[in-house]
Amino acid sequence: MKSLWTILLLALVLCSTAFAQDVTSETHLGGCILLEPGAEAPDDVYYETDVIRTDEFKPFTKRLSVYGITLIGRDDISDAFMRKVAKTIREIFPRGGAIDGALQEDVIRNLHRYRVAIPLFKGEPGFSSEEDWEMYRNMKSRNSVCDIIMEGVSRQVMEVVEHILHHVTDVGLHYTFPDEWGISRTSKLYQFMLEAVDKGYYDISSYGEIDDKAREGVIHPRVRVMLQEFAYVIITTAWDLQEPYGGGGDEWTNGGTISNSNDLKEKMPRLFAMYEQTVGTIMVPPSLRTLGELPDPPRRNRSTDNDASGRYDKYNIVFVKEVDGNSELFLARKSTGDTVRLTNTPSRNESFPTWSSDGRLITYVGAEEEDPGIYVLDIETRSAKRVIPGFDDAIPSWSPDGKQMVLTDTASEGGRSIVIIDLASGKKTPVPHDAERGAYATWSKAGPHLVFEGPGGIYRADTDGKNTKRLTSNPGLNEWPTFSPDGTKVAYAAGTEEEKHLWVVNADGSGARQLSKGIQYGDAYPAWSPDGKTILFTASADDKTGIYEINVKDGSTKHLMDGMMPDWRK
Numbered sequence: 001m002k003s004l005w006t007i008l009l010l011a012l013v014l015c016s017t018a019f020a021q022d023v024t025s026e027t028h029l030g031g032c033i034l035l036e037p038g039a040e041a042p043d044d045v046y047y048e049t050d051v052i053r054t055d056e057f058k059p060f061t062k063r064l065s066v067y068g069i070t071l072i073g074r075d076d077i078s079d080a081f082m083r084k085v086a087k088t089i090r091e092i093f094p095r096g097g098a099i100d101g102a103l104q105e106d107v108i109r110n111l112h113r114y115r116v117a118i119p120l121f122k123g124e125p126g127f128s129s130e131e132d133w134e135m136y137r138n139m140k141s142r143n144s145v146c147d148i149i150m151e152g153v154s155r156q157v158m159e160v161v162e163h164i165l166h167h168v169t170d171v172g173l174h175y176t177f178p179d180e181w182g183i184s185r186t187s188k189l190y191q192f193m194l195e196a197v198d199k200g201y202y203d204i205s206s207y208g209e210i211d212d213k214a215r216e217g218v219i220h221p222r223v224r225v226m227l228q229e230f231a232y233v234i235i236t237t238a239w240d241l242q243e244p245y246g247g248g249g250d251e252w253t254n255g256g257t258i259s260n261s262n263d264l265k266e267k268m269p270r271l272f273a274m275y276e277q278t279v280g281t282i283m284v285p286p287s288l289r290t291l292g293e294l295p296d297p298p299r300r301n302r303s304t305d306n307d308a309s310g311r312y313d314k315y316n317i318v319f320v321k322e323v324d325g326n327s328e329l330f331l332a333r334k335s336t337g338d339t340v341r342l343t344n345t346p347s348r349n350e351s352f353p354t355w356s357s358d359g360r361l362i363t364y365v366g367a368e369e370e371d372p373g374i375y376v377l378d379i380e381t382r383s384a385k386r387v388i389p390g391f392d393d394a395i396p397s398w399s400p401d402g403k404q405m406v407l408t409d410t411a412s413e414g415g416r417s418i419v420i421i422d423l424a425s426g427k428k429t430p431v432p433h434d435a436e437r438g439a440y441a442t443w444s445k446a447g448p449h450l451v452f453e454g455p456g457g458i459y460r461a462d463t464d465g466k467n468t469k470r471l472t473s474n475p476g477l478n479e480w481p482t483f484s485p486d487g488t489k490v491a492y493a494a495g496t497e498e499e500k501h502l503w504v505v506n507a508d509g510s511g512a513r514q515l516s517k518g519i520q521y522g523d524a525y526p527a528w529s530p531d532g533k534t535i536l537f538t539a540s541a542d543d544k545t546g547i548y549e550i551n552v553k554d555g556s557t558k559h560l561m562d563g564m565m566p567d568w569r570k
Contacts, residue, residue, distance in 0.1 A: 030183055030224025032146040033170050034114045041068070041112035045105050046095070048086070051079045057117060057139050059132040067093055068111025069167060070143075073120035081151045082120065084293055085160055091286040092164065094383035096375075098328075098344045104282040107172040114175065116167045117143040121150050146170045146228065156294045157245045161286065162232050168283075169231040170224065177278050181231065183224050192271045193230045201257050201267065202230065237264050238275050239285035281344070287380040315340065317536065318353045318362050319547060319563040329353055329364060329377070332561060339561070342377065343384070350375075352395045352525075352565055356402045357445060359569045363387075363396045363405065374405065387423055397442040406431070406450060406463075408439045418452055420463065433461040434468035440480065445570065446487025449507075453479055458492050460507065471509040480524050483507070484532045485570075491515075491526040491535050502526060502537055502550060515555050527567045536566040 029035055049065045057063060060072040062079075066086040073082060093104060117139070119125070125148055127133050139145070147166040153159055173181035180188045196202035204226055236242050238261050258264050265272040315331035315338075322328075327349040329342040343350050348368040355362055359379075366375045366386065374388035374396050388396075394407040399420075409419045409428075416439040418431040431438070431450065438459065441452035448463040457472040458481045472478050474494035481492040488507050493500045494514075505512040516539070527536045534549050541548070546562040 025219075027141065028144075029174075030170070030219040031221030032140075032144055032224065033174065033183065034144045037113040038115040038142060038144075039113060041109040045108040045112060048090075051082050057143075058135040059127065060119065060139070066090060068108045068116060068172070069164070070115075070117045071120055071149075072117055074122075076122040077120045077151055084290075085118075085120070085149060085164070087290055087293075088160055088286045089164055091290055091381050091383075092168070092283050094284055094381050096343075096345075096384035097377055097382040098281070098341050099284075099382065100281040100344060103176070107168070107176045107282055110175040111168070111172045114171050115143040116171050117145050118163065118167055119145065119148045121148055123150060123152055125150065144171050146224075155245070157291050158236070158241070160294060161236065161241065161245075161291075165232045165235055166228045169235070170228050173231070173279070180274055180278050183219055183227050185219075185223070187227075188274055189227055189231060192234075192268065192274070193227065195271075196230070196268065199267070202233075234264070234271065234275060235279055235283075236285075237261065238272065238280070241285055245291070284382050287378075289380075316569040317547075317566055318342070318355060318569070319561070319566040320351055320353065321563040327351055329362070330563065331379075332563075334560070337561070342382065354397060354567050355569050356398050357400050357570050358402065361402070363398060365391070365394055365396065374407070388421055388426070395440050395442075399443050400445050406441045406443050408441070418450070430465075431461065431463065432465040433459065434465075435459045435461075435470070442482045444483040444487045445485055446483070449483070449487065451481040451483060451490050451492075453481065458490065458505070460490070460509075469509060471505050471507075472503070472512060474503065474512075480526055482526055482528065484528050485530055486532060489532075491528065493524050493526065493537075500524065502535065502539075504535075504552060515550055515552065516557060517555060525565045529568050530570060536560070536568065538564040538566070 027035060046067055047065065048067070049063075051062055051064045053061065054063045057070070057072040059074065061074050062072070064071045064082045064086050066089050069089055071082050071085055093108065095101065127136060144167070147163045149160055149163045169181060170183060174183045178184070178187065182189065184190065193202065193204070197204055233242070236246055237258060240261050243259050258267055314335075315333045317332040317334055319330055319332060320327050321330050324346075326346055328344065329350045330339050331342055332339045345366070348366045351365045351367065353362050353364040362377045362379065364375055364377070366373055372390060373386040374391050374394060375384050376387050377384040388405070388407070391407050391409070396405045396407055398405055403424065404420050404422050406418060406420050409417050416437060418433065418438045418441045420429045420431060421427070431441070435454035438452045438454050441450045443450060443463070449460060450463055451458060451460050451471070454470070457470050457474065457478045459468060459470050461468040471490060472492065472494065476496045477494060477500065479493045479500070481490050483490055489504055490507055491502060491504050494503050495501050501514050502516040503512060503514050515535070516537075525538045529535065532552065534551055536547055536549055538546070539548050541557070541559070544559045547560045547564065547566045548557050549560050550557045
């Protein structure tokens with residue numbers, strides 16, 4: 001049985017259809033969705049405005065446009081609240097990372113074309129005069145208005161997220177994925193809803209007799225409401241927002257038969273697969289930071305494995321894997337072996353990923369002909385942006401405070417050199433060490449020190465270039481040095497192109513020893529575990545090429561997964 005809140009909210013939504021008496025089945029689907037485009041989409045579908053005065057949406061007096069959605073309110077709605085709603089929309093549609101940009105643009109373009117507008121009310125909705133009601137009905141006749149958002153109510157987080165999603169699913173997904181998410185009795189969404197009802201997972205009894213008043217080919221408003229509510233529950237459950245912020249399972253039946261993404265995947269796997277193949281490629285949950293700006297704390301403690309603060313908190317390894325001839329970033333959860341794709345950029349190869357010290361960001365090299373550079377990806381929002389142009393062969397390494405990176409500058413005079421770049425200002429500072437040349441430096445998390453490749457060995461220096469010291473004397477190649485978490489040891493690869501091995505040396509140059517044995521080729525990209533007991537690296541052995549884990553104490557080695565260039569979450 002649905003919660004009292006859900007029933008009251010449903011009643012409010014159904015009553016809101018009475019606001020639009022001029023909206024008919026000849027102009028709108030399900031009482032709210034324009035059947036024909038009402039506007040042209042701009043060239044930049046990500047067009048935004050701040051809060052501005054308007055008389056276009058009377059009786060509302062101001063508007064804010066973001067990504068094809070126009071938020072409208074009267075003077076009693078705070079500008080700050082409108083901006084928080086807009087920020088939530090912006091984060092639901094991140095750009096870059098694993099997002100399918102072309103498909104995301106199609107969805108947003110449809111939001112523009114079918115004139116999505118969301119009225120914002122201060123508390124309970126309503127108007128004081130018949131003239132205002134008439135203007136409201138006229139406004140709805142020209143736009144797709146499928147619900148409202150109220151400021152200053154309980155459960156403010158889901159009040160915002162739910163009613164954004166109602167418009168995105170009713171319009172954006174309906175027109176972009178008609179077979180899957182269409183507001184119709186033939187869509188997969190409708191069929192999955194019936195399946196959920198049959199299995200006792202979902203209850204539609206409170207919606208009344210759905211089809212009694214529906215003519216052939218016409219979607220009654222209640223059918224639309226029923227489908228938009230089900231779509232909202234699917235998406236927020238897949239995002240693991242229902243347990244901490246929603247009905248805690250009350251949106252489903254039996255006190256939470258399906259409460260989180262794991263439940264949804266297990267009990268309705270085909271529905272979850274449809275979500276992943278469509279919505280999962282273009283949308284993500286808003287960040288915890290943004291949800292926290294809305295005055296509504298979580299209603300219960302979050303579960304360990306389904307934390308709304310970040311679906312990827314338990315994923316502790318980032319790595320590179322080839323997909324259709326292109327290098328992409330993935331996350332792995334070592335305890336379970338689960339992996340998830342982070343980037344989807346066919347025009348750009350991703351490489352050399354490295355976690356920031358706080359575990360929120362990943363920096364990596366994005367190599368493409370037109371626009372190479374160093375990128376930073378936010379794990380929580382899965383949005384990526386280029387922070388440093390160029391440097392397509394740089395191997396970035398964070399400073400402990402995350403404010404700087406050390407890189408290899410291949411364009412410098414005299415060959416490769418080491419530079420430190422301030423991320424805020426972009427200022428580039430060379431590291432004037434005493435080695436003849438230097439490249440591929442990494443920053444110690446325990447102090448202001450660097451290790452790097454130099455002529456004939458691995459070198460250590462302070463970040464200002466002073467106190468340069470050669471640490472190794474292995475014949476042949478000496479590559480990929482990286483400090484242990486406590487800064488007392490350095491792992492590196494040494495040997496020939498045909499056969500390299502993983503070595504460890506003390507940070508003062510003493511006690512060098514070979515760790516790996518029986519490796520055919522390719523020891524490279526070592527990454528220490530947070531406790532310093534094991535090291536991940538890329539190699540090939542026993543006909544298995546991929547990521548291996550080696551025990552620092554005894555050298556025992558095991559194959560973990562396919563891929564390369566791993567890094568542990570700090």
